[in-house]
Amino acid sequence: MSVGSGSTGSLLELDRLSVRFLLGRRGEVRAVTDASLRLERGRVLALVGESGCGKSVLASALLGLLPANAQVRGRAVTGDVELLSAPEQVLAERVRGRRIGLVPQSAGTHLTPVRTARSQLVEAIRALGSGAGPDELAERVGLRPDELDHYPHELSGGMAQRVAIALALAGDPPVLLADEPTTGLDRPLVHRTVDLLAETAADDRAVLLITHDLTAAKRVATDVAVMYASRIVEAGPAEEVFADPWHPYTAGLLGALPEGGFEPIPGHPPALTELDRLEREWGCVFCQRCPSGSCTGDPELRAHGDRWVAAHPPC
Template sequence: MSAPVLSVRGLDVAFRVGRGARARTVRAVTGADLDLRPGRLTALVGESGCGKSVLTEALTGLLPATAAVRGSATLSTPDGDLELLDAPESDLRDRVRGRLLGLVPQSAATHLTPTRTVGAQLRETLARLGAGIPVAELMERAALPRHVLELYPHELSGGQAQRAGLAAALAGDPPVLLADEPTAGLDRPLVEHVTALLAGLADEGRAVLLITHDLRAARDVADDVAVMYASRLVETGPATEVFTGPWHPYTAGLLGALPDAGFTPVPGHPPELSALPPGCPFAPRCPERESCSGDPEPVRHGDRTVSCSGPVGS
């Protein structure tokens, strides 16, 4: 397997919210280890609110000033390794965003200027990045018809808006692409179209991170998968292995909730990130809790990692 182009180790992200007696700490990401490799699409999956988007914001330096961040995120570049979490904003703005890391944000239409056409905004992005890609080629990469260049954001369909966001993210030809819920709100044919585009971009040699709560979409296109629950990555590994033989009870529960597996939901609800229980955060919902020690520390077995001391995968 190729060396990672982006390697995350021990990433913690916490927010202090409220004042006085109402103040509390929200632990959005806890101890995350994640590798993104060239030519592979990694799906980061989990229920809404588990911390997936915060992880991406940490990597791109888009967290608010109230965030406390620890750990490392090392990006391999032609000029040597770059530590993203310590990089000054000027480096992130001028060297990283758009050039080394492309970001497809949630609800891409809201990130487009409503009074300017898609074409004007894409041409401006290309000029700002100093990219030599013709706008027609950019449209082709994102599978957008040429007439969309003349449209305003409010005239776009949901799928067109997401692909316009993808085109903007590809303008600087970045080796790493982060797509944050790019299929949210789309119908199934459009979900399959957008995820197939992302898989094709990985096949071209990029490292692609697909953040989604749509496990079916992830199962269709992912090379690797990382399962997140209550701020923690509870299982990671090759997608075919994780999806056919899950080790963590939460992963097994997510797969059991798919329509072709009986549509059995995971019982209960995830904890609030401001009130995480001690030990394993999944324990209150876990069918194996009587036979585990409650220690959620990750253990690596070959290419797979699991944060579970119960019988699953043993």
């Protein structure tokens, strides 16, 4: 994974993707700012950060699922489709389910309650023209074929999540976008879910794992991008970033884990309506929470080999 543009062979490429929500006279919400990422075949890119930082908005932008008051800039390309400018018909007929499969949060609530998992999976296969049958997809995600004959309320949380992954795979998309797929699951089910996503990446796909669960990200990610207050502040190979974080926000997230000492980051993330003002006054919007006091006031990412960091490069 690298941040920027100009890759060859990437399955999904974002170049300075920005999303703002217009609020009339009340101003605007700066939800995503200049996000640049590449998803490569066979890899799991974890996009991590506190809730409300803009991760899920980024996912919705890629699939054309933003509300009417959203303003989107930048580029996002998969294959020969520019996602941000593509009309709804192109997204519906060529992208959703076929180029990009979505694994949603709280899978059980996204399943139709009055239909069995099998009937919903058969419908998805028929709509997407997949060559795989429902039993084959069930086995691929670790379900017995007979478990597809259950209604959503008869499925455990883990089983519902596996059905959701099977639905995301029904059109055989090269990219899986998993938006907080472990919400509400206990730790063993979290492990099984992310392990299954990693297995799909190993099957010549790319996975974008959006999560605030750093333990899950550390378990399966090959690459990581850390998001704070709408911006990516650090990115690089997951093993390197987690072992030696360069940005104090990344270090703070790791320090809040049990193995990191349960030391929370002081303060709170800024309101997304205040980011323009804070950047004018402070430069980097993390400065008010930064324990080092060494902020350069520059929010732009800078490359250091195959790693990227904003405002706090190593020295």
